[in-house]
């Protein structure tokens with residue numbers, strides 16, 4: 001294993017207790033096919049020892065690991081107890097009198113993966129809307145409101161840039177999203193629309209090479225798991241090497257039940273098996289349980305049940321119970337609103353101010369179908385629960401150790417560690 005030759009020479013030298021090395025993350029998450037390519041480990045590593053393998057788009061060690069444990073502790077598929085990051089659930093307006101019970105038992109593996117029982121509300125929600133940009137960017141996915149909100153924040157000087165996903169420059173990678181920091185309105189608009197691949201978004205928080213002020217203020221757009229990793233790092237304030245987690249002032253989660261491996265979905269399933277010309281594609285969408293792909297001339301290139309593509313989905317997504325991006329400032333998706341609009345859950349004051357700033361650029365109205373959000377969230381949790389059950393059946397020793405390792409760091413909420421064997 002790259003970078004670990006030195007460990008062979010360490011035989012007989014006692015290791016300080018409690019260390020977790022990158023190779024444990026590699027064994028328990030990456031090689032186990034559970035990585036959801038969020039980039040948290042890359043951003044968390046204080047010695048910048050983790051990079052992204054350009055062939056696999058997975059984390060890899062690029063220099064010596066110090067065994068500091070942080071990649072493991074912050075990994076949403078490793079030691080991160082992501083439900084501990086979610087603000088307490090709010091009551092639904094129809095159930096004002098029903099007290100909300102928020103369990104947080106670190107020893108309960110059920111919470112590790114599902115974050116709570118099915119149908120646990122939408123999380124903390126200050127306001128909720130169906131929203132559409134008055135002028136949509138070309139290629140915008142639904143209401144075009146993520147791009148509109150970021151544009152307004154940039155114009156007002158509230159942010160200096162945003163981590164978004166733009167199309168890859170590599171002609172061999174058509175329709176692949178890659179993470180970038182957009183610092184101009186043109187770059188923001190060029191990044192509108194959804195890519196159904198993970199981009200290791202948080203690795204883009206290494207801001208070297210971008211023209212940004214010394215103390216930049218950034219937005220991050222990411223899938224809920226990426227926002228979980230971000231929030232964990234922000235909450236615990238460990239040094240994060242070159243990655244400027246501290247610079248993020250606005251976190252926007254895209255509602256998400258599933259993401260895909262780029263090569264498996266776009267190249268093998270769509271291009272090779274179905275003969276799609278990816279250069280003609282204008283939009284890829286997963287909606288109402290179907291995969292929809294459209295060509296620029298309006299032709300429908302694919303309209304099939306999403307289950308046909310299950311083999312191309314990231315396996316680690318089965319364990320995810322955070323469809324709604326509970327730890328974000330704003331959660332945005334298509335479910336809950338009519339076609340051409342986006343559903344927006346405003347979760348924090350920062351989110352409320354961002355919407356307020358963009359108001360002149362937006363049409364707002366009440367959500368068309370808020371129940372659809374709760375129903376899909378409950379389904380997402382049930383899938384995660386089944387995934388957990390399969391793991392408990394097949395890999396009980398891993399979970400027995402789940403509660404073993406609670407923080408010894410006074411005053412922090414360091415995650416318990418599941419040690420892969």
Ligand SMILES: Cc1cc2nc3c(=O)[nH]c(=O)nc-3n(C[C@H](O)[C@H](O)[C@H](O)COP(=O)(O)OP(=O)(O)OC[C@H]3O[C@@H](n4cnc5c(N)ncnc54)[C@H](O)[C@@H]3O)c2cc1C
Nearest residue numbers: 140141142143144145146147164165193195256333334335
């Ligand atoms: C993998 C994935 C799965 C999704 N699943 C669902 C779902 O199940 N239900 C649902 O309601 N909505 C889902 N969405 C969200 C939906 O597709 C739209 O992104 C959302 O409605 C916002 O649309 P918009 O027109 O307002 O945003 P736009 O103005 O089009 O802006 C979208 C922003 O997201 C960024 N972005 C695009 N792809 C990615 C990516 N892979 N990672 C990080 N940032 C990215 C873009 O760069 C852009 O800044 C998913 C999105 C993704 C990327």
Ligand code: SF4
Nearest residue numbers: 035036038039041075
């Ligand atoms: S899931 Fe995220 S943090 Fe964990 S190994 Fe993969 S990229 Fe790193």
Ligand code: SF4
Nearest residue numbers: 225256257258317320
């Ligand atoms: S389903 Fe969950 S784990 Fe998978 S990409 Fe979406 S938010 Fe991340």
